[in-house]
Amino acid sequence: MDADLRISLIESTPNLVTPIGIATDQQDQVYILESHTHSPTSDYDGPTYDRIKIGKDVDGDAVPDEWHMYADSIEDGMNLTIDDQGTLFLATKDQVFAFTDEDGNGISDQRKLLLEMITPTPVYDHAGILGVTSTADGWIYVTRGNTGGKRWRIKGADGSFIDGFGDGGNVIRCTKEGGAVEEIATGFWNPFAIDISSSGRLLVTDNDPDSRGPNRLVEIVMGGDYGYQSLYGGSGIHPFLAWNGELPGTLPYAAPLGEAPCDIIDASYTNFPDRYRGHVLAAVWEENAIVHIPLKQRGSSIKGIPKKLIQGDSLFHPVAMATNSKGDVFLTDWVIRQYPNHGEGRLWMISGQSSHPMMVHTEAKSAGHALELPSTTDEIKEHLLSADPFLRAKARNTHNQKLILQLVESDQPQLRTQGLLMARDAAVDINKDAIFELLSSPEEEVQVATMLYLSKLGMPSDKAVLEKAFAIGSLSAKAFDAYLATIRHLNPSFIEARSKAKDRRDKALERKLPAGFIQNIVTNPAVDPSIRASALRAWPKRSDNYEILASILNASSASDLLEATIYSLRDSDDPEAAALMLSFAMNPEKDVDLRALTIVALLSKQEKYCSDMIRLLEEDLHILSVATLRYLKRCNPxxxxxxxxxxxxxxxxxxxxxxxxxxxxPKNGEPSQGDPAVGKIVFHLPQAQCRTCHKVDGWGGVLGPDLSHIGSSKGKELLTESILEPSAQIAPEWQGWFVIDQEGNYHVGRQIDVGRKNVELLDISGDFITYKEPKDYGLAEASLMPPGLHLGMTDYEFAGLLAYLAQLK
Structure with missing residues (x-):
C-alpha cells in the first residue's frame, strides 16, 4: 500500500451488516444500503428487508458516530446515489426509486417509483437493474444486466418504455421524475457500477461472460455498442460478439479489470497525493483489492492499465465507495466470500495526508461528453471517416434514411461499412442487388458488416444472395465464420422462433445449418482452398471423416488447405491416419514445410516410425531435419x-x-536470428505445449490468449519475458484460478463460475468442469503458463519460436 495513504476500520458487525451501496450528502452524512434479501439462506436470522442507514459525524473527525434508519422495507437493493438537492436514488434489481426527507428529520418520508422492469420476473440478482448515478441537468443514468437472456421491458413513471430480446445489458437514462426513458448504450454482460468522472466522462464497470475476459472499465457514448449480445449464449465466443472492439461497430474497453468489479470513483475527489489526479479507483470484490487506473487520452476516449492500491486478505471483499468533503474515501466491505446474506460487514476509511480533496465532489453537471453528437452531414461524414471508433459511434446515431443509403453506396469502404451498421440499427431496407454487390466487396469489414445487417434484418430469401456471393469466391477466409453464422440466422425456423419468443431464453433458440452444409464446402473442389480450410476448421466432424481427409491430402496442392488437413488428421482416431501422414511426410514431391509439420503432428500418434525418419535425414533439407530430429528423440536415443x-x-x-x-x-554455431519456419515446428511440438493452450489462425487451445496477431502488440523482448517469466505480468483477463475438490486434488483453470455450493472451472480442454462443494478455491498465485518451457528447447529453437511469434501480425 502507498505509504502516503492510510486505511482505518471505522464500523463493523453488529452495527453494520452486509453493506453494499454507499453515498454521502452535502453535510457529509454517510448513507449505506444494508442487504438482507440477497438470496438469504432459510436459516438467516437478519432483518426481513434491506434498509438504508445514515451515519453522522458528531465530533468532526470525519468518522460517523451516530447511526439511524433512513429507509426500510426495501427488497433486492443494489446501489444508490444522492444528488446535490438531497434526493436519494436507489436501484433495486427491478426498480429505481427516489427517496426524500421532506420534514428534515433524517428519515425518508417520500418514496417515488421512477423505473420498473416489467419483465422478466423473476430475474437473477446480478442480471437486472444494477447501478445508478445522477446529473445536475435533471437526469439519472441506470445500468441493466443481460436478464439471463430473457425478453425484457423497463417502464418509466410517465409510461415511456424501452424493451429488447437477445441484446446485451445496457445503459439507460430517464428524468429524475421517471420520464423520457431512453437507451444510451448496449452490449454489456452485467454492468454493476456507473459513475461520471471529474472530466465529465460516463464510466461503467462490466463483468465478463463465461469464457471471455477480462472484466472491464468502459467509457460510455451515445449509441455505443460494447459487443455482447445474449442471443449468442453465455460463453462470449461467437463471430458476432466482441469484447474489446474486435467487430465492426463495437467499441473497445478503457481498461481491463479483475474479477467482479463492484464500484468506481474518480481519485481526483480524494485527498490522496496529487499524483493520483485523474486516476479511477475500482473495488474488485473477487480479488480482495482496490486498484487505481491512470487514464491517458486515446483519441476522443481514454485507456489505462490498473495497478494495485490495496490488497486485502481473504476476508476483504470491497463493494462500494464514496467521498466526503474532506476527500476521505468510505468503503463498504462484504467480508465473507459468499453471495447469500451472512450477517457480517465492515466500513473502512481510506485517507491521504491532506485535509482537502484535489477537487470538490459535487453532482456532475451533465454526461455531456457522452452525448455530444455531430449535427451536420459534413460533421457526420468526418466522424465516420475517423480512425477513432468512439467518434464513429457517435456519428452513427442519425436515422436519416437518405443519408444512410448514400453511405451504403459510397465508393469509400469505410463509409460503406458505417452505412451498413447504421442501416441495421435504423432498419433501413437495402435491395438484394446492393446486398450482393456489398458481399462481393474485396474489403473484409464491408463483407462482415453486410452479414451483420442480414443477420438482424434479413429474410430467408436473402440466403440465396449470400450463397451466390460465396459461390463466386468473394468472401474472405476470415469472414467465413460470419458467413456460417449468417446462414444460421436466415434459417426460416430461427426467424420464426425469434419473432415468437416471449419468456424463453434467447440462447435456447436453435440456429441450425442445413444438413451437410459445411461438409459440402469442404469437399467442393470449386470452392477457394482457403475457405475450404476455414470450413474444415469449423466442421465438428472433421476428425471422424478419414476418407474425406485422405482425399484432400492426396489431391490438393493448396498449402493452407493441406495444413488444415494435417491438423485434422492429427486429431483423428482412425487407425489409418498415421500411415497416411507418414506417406505424406516421406514424399519428396510435397512441400517441405508441410512435410515437417506432418512429422511433428505424428508425435501425437502412438505409432512409431523411427527407421523411416532416419531416411529423411538423408535428404539434408534443413526444416525437415529439424522436425525429424525432434521426432527421433522419442525413439530411445x-x-x-x-x-x-x-x-x-x-x-x-x-x-x-x-x-x-x-x-x-551444448549447441554450436547457431545463427543469431531465429528462423520462423523452425519456430512454427517448435510451436506445434507436443512437449512445447504452445498449441495446447494458444490458438493461431483458429487452431489450438483456449486456456491462453489467441496468438494469431501477437506480433502486432509484442516485440521479441516482451515475448521473451512472457516465456521466461510467465508470472511476472499476468493480465486480468488471463488470471488463473484454483479449485481444491473434496478429495483434496488441486485443479487450475482460467474462468471460474461460483454458485452457492458448487464451482465451475474452465480447464485446459476448454470445457467447464463442475466441482461439488469444493474444499477451497481462489486466485492462482502463478501464471497458468508453466515456467521453464524454454528449457526443453535449444537456443536455436527458442530463437526460432520468437521469430515465428513476432511475424504473426
Missing part, C-alpha cells in the same frame, strides 16, 4: 538408433547436433 543418427549428422550441411543432444551437449 540411447539405443541402436543413436549411432545411425550421429553418422547422418556428420553428413548434413547444417550443424543440428545440438537438437539431437540437447540438453546434454
Amino acid at each position: 540411447d539405443g541402436p538408433i543413436k549411432e545411425q543418427v550421429n553418422n547422418m549428422l556428420d553428413k548434413v550441411s547444417v550443424d543440428l547436433a545440438h537438437i539431437w543432444h540437447h540438453p546434454n551437449e
Whole structure:
C-alpha cells in the first residue's frame, strides 16, 4: 500500500451488516444500503428487508458516530446515489426509486417509483437493474444486466418504455421524475457500477461472460455498442460478439479489470497525493483489492492499465465507495466470500495526508461528453471517416434514411461499412442487388458488416444472395465464420422462433445449418482452398471423416488447405491416419514445410516410425531435419538408433547436433536470428505445449490468449519475458484460478463460475468442469503458463519460436 495513504476500520458487525451501496450528502452524512434479501439462506436470522442507514459525524473527525434508519422495507437493493438537492436514488434489481426527507428529520418520508422492469420476473440478482448515478441537468443514468437472456421491458413513471430480446445489458437514462426513458448504450454482460468522472466522462464497470475476459472499465457514448449480445449464449465466443472492439461497430474497453468489479470513483475527489489526479479507483470484490487506473487520452476516449492500491486478505471483499468533503474515501466491505446474506460487514476509511480533496465532489453537471453528437452531414461524414471508433459511434446515431443509403453506396469502404451498421440499427431496407454487390466487396469489414445487417434484418430469401456471393469466391477466409453464422440466422425456423419468443431464453433458440452444409464446402473442389480450410476448421466432424481427409491430402496442392488437413488428421482416431501422414511426410514431391509439420503432428500418434525418419535425414533439407530430429528423440536415443543418427549428422550441411543432444551437449554455431519456419515446428511440438493452450489462425487451445496477431502488440523482448517469466505480468483477463475438490486434488483453470455450493472451472480442454462443494478455491498465485518451457528447447529453437511469434501480425 502507498505509504502516503492510510486505511482505518471505522464500523463493523453488529452495527453494520452486509453493506453494499454507499453515498454521502452535502453535510457529509454517510448513507449505506444494508442487504438482507440477497438470496438469504432459510436459516438467516437478519432483518426481513434491506434498509438504508445514515451515519453522522458528531465530533468532526470525519468518522460517523451516530447511526439511524433512513429507509426500510426495501427488497433486492443494489446501489444508490444522492444528488446535490438531497434526493436519494436507489436501484433495486427491478426498480429505481427516489427517496426524500421532506420534514428534515433524517428519515425518508417520500418514496417515488421512477423505473420498473416489467419483465422478466423473476430475474437473477446480478442480471437486472444494477447501478445508478445522477446529473445536475435533471437526469439519472441506470445500468441493466443481460436478464439471463430473457425478453425484457423497463417502464418509466410517465409510461415511456424501452424493451429488447437477445441484446446485451445496457445503459439507460430517464428524468429524475421517471420520464423520457431512453437507451444510451448496449452490449454489456452485467454492468454493476456507473459513475461520471471529474472530466465529465460516463464510466461503467462490466463483468465478463463465461469464457471471455477480462472484466472491464468502459467509457460510455451515445449509441455505443460494447459487443455482447445474449442471443449468442453465455460463453462470449461467437463471430458476432466482441469484447474489446474486435467487430465492426463495437467499441473497445478503457481498461481491463479483475474479477467482479463492484464500484468506481474518480481519485481526483480524494485527498490522496496529487499524483493520483485523474486516476479511477475500482473495488474488485473477487480479488480482495482496490486498484487505481491512470487514464491517458486515446483519441476522443481514454485507456489505462490498473495497478494495485490495496490488497486485502481473504476476508476483504470491497463493494462500494464514496467521498466526503474532506476527500476521505468510505468503503463498504462484504467480508465473507459468499453471495447469500451472512450477517457480517465492515466500513473502512481510506485517507491521504491532506485535509482537502484535489477537487470538490459535487453532482456532475451533465454526461455531456457522452452525448455530444455531430449535427451536420459534413460533421457526420468526418466522424465516420475517423480512425477513432468512439467518434464513429457517435456519428452513427442519425436515422436519416437518405443519408444512410448514400453511405451504403459510397465508393469509400469505410463509409460503406458505417452505412451498413447504421442501416441495421435504423432498419433501413437495402435491395438484394446492393446486398450482393456489398458481399462481393474485396474489403473484409464491408463483407462482415453486410452479414451483420442480414443477420438482424434479413429474410430467408436473402440466403440465396449470400450463397451466390460465396459461390463466386468473394468472401474472405476470415469472414467465413460470419458467413456460417449468417446462414444460421436466415434459417426460416430461427426467424420464426425469434419473432415468437416471449419468456424463453434467447440462447435456447436453435440456429441450425442445413444438413451437410459445411461438409459440402469442404469437399467442393470449386470452392477457394482457403475457405475450404476455414470450413474444415469449423466442421465438428472433421476428425471422424478419414476418407474425406485422405482425399484432400492426396489431391490438393493448396498449402493452407493441406495444413488444415494435417491438423485434422492429427486429431483423428482412425487407425489409418498415421500411415497416411507418414506417406505424406516421406514424399519428396510435397512441400517441405508441410512435410515437417506432418512429422511433428505424428508425435501425437502412438505409432512409431523411427527407421523411416532416419531416411529423411538423408535428404539434408534443413526444416525437415529439424522436425525429424525432434521426432527421433522419442525413439530411445540411447539405443541402436543413436549411432545411425550421429553418422547422418556428420553428413548434413547444417550443424543440428545440438537438437539431437540437447540438453546434454551444448549447441554450436547457431545463427543469431531465429528462423520462423523452425519456430512454427517448435510451436506445434507436443512437449512445447504452445498449441495446447494458444490458438493461431483458429487452431489450438483456449486456456491462453489467441496468438494469431501477437506480433502486432509484442516485440521479441516482451515475448521473451512472457516465456521466461510467465508470472511476472499476468493480465486480468488471463488470471488463473484454483479449485481444491473434496478429495483434496488441486485443479487450475482460467474462468471460474461460483454458485452457492458448487464451482465451475474452465480447464485446459476448454470445457467447464463442475466441482461439488469444493474444499477451497481462489486466485492462482502463478501464471497458468508453466515456467521453464524454454528449457526443453535449444537456443536455436527458442530463437526460432520468437521469430515465428513476432511475424504473426
